[in-house]
Amino acid sequence: MPARQRADARRNYARILAVAEEEVATRGADASLEQIARTAGVGSATVRRHFPTRRALLEAVSQTQIEALCARARDLAAGDGDSRTALLDWLGDVVAYSASIRGLAAALAHDGAGPDSLHENSCTAALEEAGNPLLHRAIGDGAVQADVTFAELITLVVGIALATESHPDPAAQADRLFRLAVAGLSPG
Template structure:
């Protein structure tokens, strides 16, 4: 890609990320182009559909979460690493308001452009969970798919105006249901 085309591409993604975070997945594509300083034709050459730009944004976020999970795999205690990653994934999901259903569907649809990124991200979270389980810091009866479902539920709650103020408390409740208290781990 030429340098000017790469610059336009990156600028469009940066503006789209900001607008979609503020306005949700239905933000105006015309506003994305205008705020990026390009014409609609340039926007549509880079991203022919709204879904294409959302996929690019989500893929970048999923790949960053996968890399972050890999960094956290060395952090002790393992339960803290898992909770940090969970907080980050909920924040990322919330920053992509209105796309939770697409994200969940992508993991089940091998033909989705996001499938590989979704599966890889879920696998990285599952590794964090398994590590915490091996160290006796997380329940043994939860798997990666269930963990991902809980994250999706928290992100969905964050999108509901009447529930958004309770998300931190609900996150803490869910995290405490996943993690095992040190006294419980010693008793087992």
């Protein structure tokens, strides 16, 4: 949020964001924007002025966790451990976070409108910037197929999160599906 906004606008933004974090944690990414406005004590127009789209609100709510995932990616990339393990550990964390809140996968999904649509999503763009070094290192080490793209990895994460939203234990099921996707169908 721009620092040059009026003090009341900054307070409204902070209050809306705090309420949105609670609502999204309780009701998922489809939390009512009208309820968020009522609970925050502001009008719907004020919520829309600060967050013109649901995606913008979800990105703001997700910012702290996305920053933590990016920091973890940078730490893993700076390490000298096995590149495939580092990439898969980090992707596992992204899967776990994506499955943690019903509907959150929509905040990571790109709309497919064009080759750069992935970059119109600040959460995914930040993850891509942080995760690409892990992917490129694993590709360079021959531990991952050379034609794998970050967009494909995010699509896999989003698909798993969407597929497990209604499961009684979405995090556990998402982890199982991610491990199955990585290991393939071959035994042992």
